[in-house]
Amino acid sequence: MTKRSALVLFSGGQDSTICLAYALARYDRIETIGFDYGQRHAVELACRPKILSALKTSFPEWASKLGDDHVCDVSVLGEISDTAMTRETEIEIAENGLPNTFVPGRNLLFLTLAGALAWRRNISTLVGGMCETDYSGYPDCRRGTLDAQELTLSRGMERPFQIDTPLMWLDKAETWELAEELGGQALIDLVIEQTHTCYLGDREHRHDWGYGCGSCPACELRAKGYETWRAKVPA
């Protein structure tokens, strides 16, 4: 039987860390890819190596599956887009109804680059934390977009690609629940301590759910999901 391998799109955030744990539980060989596009404060990227080493320490059974980590410079995104993720502007909802943290084409570009790397590494499954349920309404996080991208990659590289999106239909509370199922309290603690989602790059303020400013849309989503999940589980 051939070993099943996967390339995980791993940003250093809560969702992609839980996706990485999911892939470690499900696949035999895992590699990771991250993208440097001049994110605000790049705090999330700095969390990546710490998360990887914490995962290896806390979960020895996963350590042997974890292969190379790749970081791709896509600073070109900052040159061609003008959004709150690549510039120092206030986060708000734009006239088109999308938050101005939306970087047009970002996930499409990431998946294309991940596909190219996967092709070279002989991996046919990409794993990503895209989510339709309570995400910020980004059209490139919807499953329909990913189905189209899967087909594009498969045809364009003449190799069957799958894009596995374990969080697609989960809300944030269910995402915490999945983390608990995958790695118990050790994984919950790791996600709280090591991952980063705050848009403002705040690592000074520690809440029950982790670090962040507590008031940006990403913090609000993370806090609300955590509180909803905690309310459901017995103390």
Ligand code: ZN
């Ligand atoms: Zn925040």
